[in-house]
Amino acid sequence: MPKIVDVIKYEGDNSTFVWKHPCEDFNTNTQLIVHESQEAIFFMNGLALDLFGPGRYTLETQNIPLVRNFVNLPTDGVSAFHCEVYFINKTEQMALRWGTDSKVQYVEPTYRFPLSIGASGEMSLAVDDSRKLLVKLVGTENSLDRQQLTAYFRSILMTKVKTYIAQTMRANAINIFEIDEQLEKFSEDIKEKLIPDFLDYGIALKRFNVTTVVKPDGDVQYERFKELHFRQYADIAEARLHQQTEVIAAQTAAQKVVIDSQAQATKRQQEGYTYQQERGFDVAQDAARNEGTGQFTNMGIGLGMMSGIGSTIGASVNSAVTDAFSGADPATQNRFCDQCGAELTPGAAFCDNCGAPQNTLGICAKCGFKFIKPGKFCPKCGAKREG
Template sequence: MVKIADIIKYEGDNSTFVWKHPSEDFNYMTQLIVHDSQEAVFFKDGQALDTFQAGRYTLETENIPILGKVLNLPFGSQSPFHCEVYFVNKSVHMPMKWGTDSKVQYLEPTYGFPISIGASGEMNLRVEDSSKLLMKMVGTEEILDQEKVKNFFRAFLMTRVKTYIAQVMKTNAISIFEIDENLTMFSSQIKAMLDADFDDYGIALEQFFVTNIAKPDGDRQYERFKELHFRQYADIAEAKLKQQVDVINAQTEAQKQRLLHRRWL
């Protein structure tokens, strides 16, 4: 005998993006409870039907008109029905770490030498379109947690991030020796590029941070240009300091001359 669920409610944890209710047989008098920052989506034969926002509902034909129409049930019917119910957590999830799985190859814009770098950071995700997420990512999964989302996006993210890193560095002519001071701009531009990619899966990329750039320390060519770069900056700083000292000396000498001139008057 099929057991019909009396109450449909979320029983997952806060790290879960999507949780499927274990029962698939319901009655039109079943109670549906949807918590804040959640949506409940009814599926039938792989098709997303009715969506419920936060609240408490008694399932009746007037509450789920699309499902009732699909099942060809008359208005006011209390017959049991079979479908799948997914609860989608739409709150912003805790930061998820990311990192390139291999080095990014690009031509250093200042000195024109080829270089390989890695990158890592954190990102925050939020479900924007529940139906799109369920159709594209969930499939037959009963639980979609942070680890599954991260694994799902790993290859997808790595391909795009490595391409975008090279594009941003080339477009902005960012020297490898100045990249650490440009991480905020770097992060915001890569996020802007990734937004549309995540949107295709119904997910909003709330925040995206590049927190570390792995440079090829120890590489002979890299170390040679790094020494050249900082020597040039040291020379420039020394020249500016000398110029300031010369200006001060000139001002001091001029002041002395004015004092001597007054004394002889």
């Protein structure tokens, strides 16, 4: 009598975590096929016995050592033995949605006011311990898919996640108005807390992302603190902008001074005088404008500074200074006879003492120097004074 050979293989889809093969009575020499990223577990009398990884197996007593301890299989017939086979899909199941079913109550760590928020996101799971998953979660069910697994863990998520959200925000002092900037770290911290809760059921939490934090928009207290928070940031931004503007203005002014200095230096070089000569000319001009008390002191300073200007500018400037400091009107100032040196009557054309005709302007006919005291020769050019 020929032997009957059955083939046991996975016939579910990729979204299923656990699938039980419908056949429960196997003949000896039955073929078991386990695909990549799968495991198969044999159950007998309600006990999880042998576990098979990817590959092709002939089900004989030599290949099922734990089953062999429970039943004495014939070696030359087609006698059947009663077992159950569960296939475990170990691929990572992604994009599983989660969300809190009620608000999380906690005290905002920055402004210290009570706050209620909600959260939602996605996670991905994979089987870590097939035997533990079957024993603690599946039991006698024929299958376990994504939706059922999420439903099983919903109560865990609702209890644990809300607690972990409050703990994480308090421990890291996360400002509710800045939480969107820290969602990546926030998600990672909560995931680390959830991992042991899932491993207890043989499930590995591969990814856990908080994608949305539901804030209490419209709440009077929340809106008041929100306005305060963003006003503080606006003041800081304005102060920084003002500081940057002042720095730019100072840099611009410094650059202008450098440019003006370079332009002035170029001008002096082209016109053939030095900075010292230019300053001396400025002082001479200021001294020439002064009148009254202190004019002779100023004249001395001006003329001293003038001495370094040079022959080209000096002659005309000295004349201007002399004119300025002579001060008095030629018609009323004291004059002296060019011939005998006697003091003349103001406005006189002839000397009262010797009768000699006088230079009514009191100016050297040769160089234009204005006489200020008696003498026979011009102190400027040495020419004899004309009578």
